[in-house]
Every structure is written in C-alpha cells, then in structure tokens.
Amino acid sequence: MTQPVTGDRSLSRRTASLIAGVALVLVALGLTAAHAQSLGYAPAEQQTFPPDDTAAPAVAQDEDALLPDRLRRTIVNYDRREAPGTIIIDTGNTYLYYVLGGGRALRYGVGVGREGFTWSGVQTITRKAEWPDWHPPAQMIARQPYLPRFMAGGPGNPLGARAMYLGSSEYRIHGTNDPTTIGKFVSSGCIRLTNEDVADLFSRVQLGTKVVVLPKSASLQARAMPDRGQRVAPRVTSLPSGRQAMSLPVAAVN
Incomplete structure (x- = not known):
C-alpha cells in the first residue's frame, strides 16, 4: 500500500514543478514586455511603424480661384516705361505688377498697409526666403x-510660403495664411499675396530686382488683355508644407 502513495507524491511533485516552470516563463515574458515598454519600444511582434511623413503634402493650388475676379493673377496691357522684371506696387488699387516687357505685365492682387501704414518709394529685393521665420520688429x-x-516658418506663419525683403527696411513682399486679406488695407506696410501667387512671383524675381511702391493717391489703370484670358498658369505647381507652426490671425500684423 505504500508504493502507490509514493508514486502519487512523485507525480504531484513533477506536476507542481511543471506548473511552477510555466509560471516562471510567463512572469519572465511579462517582465520583458514591461521592461521593453518602459524603454519606449514594444516587443517585435507588437511593433507598429509610424506613417511615412517625410513627403511634404502639397499646398492647395487653387487659392487664386477663391479671389474676386479683379484680384486674380492675369496678364494685362502695360504701357509704362519700367524695364522688364521691375515690380510696381499700385497701393490704391491693391495690385502688384511684374513687368514682362512688350507692353505687358503680370498683375497680382495684394494686401497693403492699413490707414497710417502705407508708404511709397523705390527699393530693391535684397533677400529671398522660403517659408521664412518671423521676428516681429520692436515697433x-x-x-x-x-x-x-x-x-x-510654416503654414501657420503670417509671412506665408515665401518672402522677398525690400532693401534694409522692415518691409517685405510675402505670402499669407489668410487669403481673405488680399485686396484690403490690413498690414503694417508689408505687401502680401496668396501663397500660390507669392510662390509664382518668387520664381520670377532675382536679387536686385527694382520695386517701385506708388502712393495710395497715384493709381495705375491697366487693362487685362482680352486675347490672353483672365488667368495665368503658375510656374510653381506645388509647395512644400514647411515646418509646422502655430496659426496666428494676420488681420492686424505685418
């Protein structure tokens, strides 16, 4: 009668040992996963990979179509004597002209200085920047x-996608994160275009380009060329997204 009891006890010990072994393995696996998680990664079988965000999405390229007809980029008849490549700012009518030569110019709708912040004079473009950082001046x-x-710099920045700096002044020709300000007197003296338009202009101008800013009272009248239609295909077909930045309303800045 003693032999079966001994066998049962041996079986019980083996079973207990097996259970204890399985438990230790499970505890070890749990500790490994916890340790891995504490180090900021997951076990290989649970690892997930972030989406590939290295390719910058394109900025919508139809901002111009949202503007009133008169503010859309278009070729116009232009009979002034400035050399091709010159930029003329028609402050009173909120237009920017890029002189093409041959009696033609590209006309863009712009936002200009609000009451008390308009100015006039001649400058040159001394610097160009893509997705520029913004350092508001002390004033x-x-x-x-x-x-x-x-x-x-980035999509939320008031300077928008491109900036062209005028001489040693604090004024710029730049983009905007608020296209509804185009055609209005809203800035502290800078000239703003839609991001689509400023990228197009940026691709055309060079350092040293002459910029003539007319007084608000001295307006130009240039007629759109009927044989060329009302739209001009942009040179730039896509824009990089730039660095992400906080979005700031621009109705009363720059």
Whole structure:
C-alpha cells in the first residue's frame, strides 16, 4: 500500500514543478514586455511603424480661384516705361505688377498697409526666403504686446510660403495664411499675396530686382488683355508644407 502513495507524491511533485516552470516563463515574458515598454519600444511582434511623413503634402493650388475676379493673377496691357522684371506696387488699387516687357505685365492682387501704414518709394529685393521665420520688429511688439517674439516658418506663419525683403527696411513682399486679406488695407506696410501667387512671383524675381511702391493717391489703370484670358498658369505647381507652426490671425500684423 505504500508504493502507490509514493508514486502519487512523485507525480504531484513533477506536476507542481511543471506548473511552477510555466509560471516562471510567463512572469519572465511579462517582465520583458514591461521592461521593453518602459524603454519606449514594444516587443517585435507588437511593433507598429509610424506613417511615412517625410513627403511634404502639397499646398492647395487653387487659392487664386477663391479671389474676386479683379484680384486674380492675369496678364494685362502695360504701357509704362519700367524695364522688364521691375515690380510696381499700385497701393490704391491693391495690385502688384511684374513687368514682362512688350507692353505687358503680370498683375497680382495684394494686401497693403492699413490707414497710417502705407508708404511709397523705390527699393530693391535684397533677400529671398522660403517659408521664412518671423521676428516681429520692436515697433510692432510695442503696438501689439501679445505678439510672439519669434515664430518658426510654416503654414501657420503670417509671412506665408515665401518672402522677398525690400532693401534694409522692415518691409517685405510675402505670402499669407489668410487669403481673405488680399485686396484690403490690413498690414503694417508689408505687401502680401496668396501663397500660390507669392510662390509664382518668387520664381520670377532675382536679387536686385527694382520695386517701385506708388502712393495710395497715384493709381495705375491697366487693362487685362482680352486675347490672353483672365488667368495665368503658375510656374510653381506645388509647395512644400514647411515646418509646422502655430496659426496666428494676420488681420492686424505685418
């Protein structure tokens, strides 16, 4: 009668050992997963990969179509004597002309300085930048203390996709993250275009380009060329997304 009891006890010990072994394995696996998670990664079989965001999505290329007809980019008859490549700012009518020569110019709708911030004179383009950072000047911060002291370039930046700096002044020709301001007197003296239009202009101008800013009272009248239609295909067909940045309303800045 003693032999069966001994056998049963041996079986019980083996079973207990087996169970204990399985438990240790499970605990070890759990500790490994927990340790891996604490280090910021998951076990290989659970690993997931982030989406590939290295390819920058294109910015919508039909901003111009949202503008009123008069502010859309178009070729016009232009009979002034400026050399081809010159930029003329018609402040009063909120137009920018890029002189093509041969009695023609490209006309863009722009936003210009609000009351008390319009100016006139002759400058040259001394710098060009894509998705420029924004450093509000001290005078602007004094008027608007809530403004950031620095904003990285990107879709939310008030300077938009491109900027062309005028001489050593604080004025620029630049894009905007708010196309509804085109055709209005809204800025602190800078000239703004839609991102689509400013990219097109940026591709045409060179450093040293002459920029003539007319007084608000001295307006030009240029007639759109009937044989060329009302639209001009942009040179730039896509824009990089740029760095992400906070979005700031631009109705009262730059």
